[in-house]
Amino acid sequence: MTRHALLGLFLVFLFVTPVVAGTLAGVTLPDTLDINGQQMVLNGLALRKKVIFKVYVAGLYLPAKENNSEKILAADGPRCTVMHFVRSVDAGKINEAWFDGLEANTPDHSPELKKQFDTLASLMEDLKDGEKLVFTYQPGVGTEVKIKGTIKGTLGDKAFADALFSCWIGKKPGPGEKFKKGLLGL
Template sequence: MAPDRVSTQASSRTLGIMTRSLPFPGVASPGTLPSARFALHLQGVADAVVGPWFTYWRIPMLSLTLLALAGSLTAVPADTTYNKVTLPSTVEVAGQSLVLNGVALRKKSIFKVYVAGLYLPAKSNDPDAVLADDTHRQLVMQFLRNVGADKMCEAWDEALEKNTPDASEELKAQFVTLCGYMEDIEKEQQFVFTYVAGTGTEVKVAGVVKGTIKGKDFADALFKAWIGPNPGPGTGFRDDLMGIKN
């Protein structure tokens, strides 16, 4: 017998034995199918068996991937709603993100006057440290009722007298300028005071920028109206802005 014929017969016998020994029912004999069709037939059997195992492995791996992706995302703090006033969790001042440190309600007798929000570079419970730092800060006042400009001027004068009794003539003149920026404010309108370190305090009334008053001394005297030793709205108001729980 020629060597090639012996080799072919041996290969056929070996393949037949392997086929019969496969634990897959329905696998045809190589003698009954051309080689290409037989290969596809075996592939189909393999897919039928391996497929479920691949799916079983793929689902938990996909879940782990999604969990890893979720863990890598930075959670965005939610906005804060207080007395029906919603304030954003962060604001941007001169290219820096400030966080909402606390919110407080200003009441006069039984009347709700405004909700205030204090924004700082980082959360702080120490008003003295906030005033000492020469960093950006912002205070937002959203009104819950109409307030006249004259009432606001009285509040600024009182704040300066109680918290900065040794105010210089220049500082007093700056508070006169602040009073000149005031207008009658209506419910749902805002005052926004933004101190930019090294520049001054921008005063925005009902969405309109009225001007910028220079100097950290003015900014400190102004912010003492809310977080100073004798805040006009009271120490509880100050503690709320500073996130202090009593």
């Protein structure tokens, strides 16, 4: 090949952005999701581990990439977290994590917010390897809770969404700083 042909190929590969889904721990999540007609991009992926066990892979979807958690939580825009479980976890353990996250990141929460977390806990089910929890916040609508592909309900307002998403990207993320950085694409 001539130098010009090689340069041309190099430039083609330099400016072509392949559409590749994000993969972590054997779990692949799509680069984009369509949420009520709005394209959301995969902001980042993270693996939740407990001691040495892989628990779930999470993907955070936003209207546009953002690596600042404070900006994400301050914006009243749509957001979605997909939790793809890679081991079985009972509902009680999942609920424990929600309440720990609420206390750690929203210590002065209102009784109404606690009540919404109680409702979330009442919806929770045991999850097995390959099953998903999906939380989609829509401004003015609330946070849709989808468990194993079935919509279980829509909860709260922006305050609930902020408290829930803070469990992963708040000041004290339950799964840890490395997990938070993964969701933020850092």
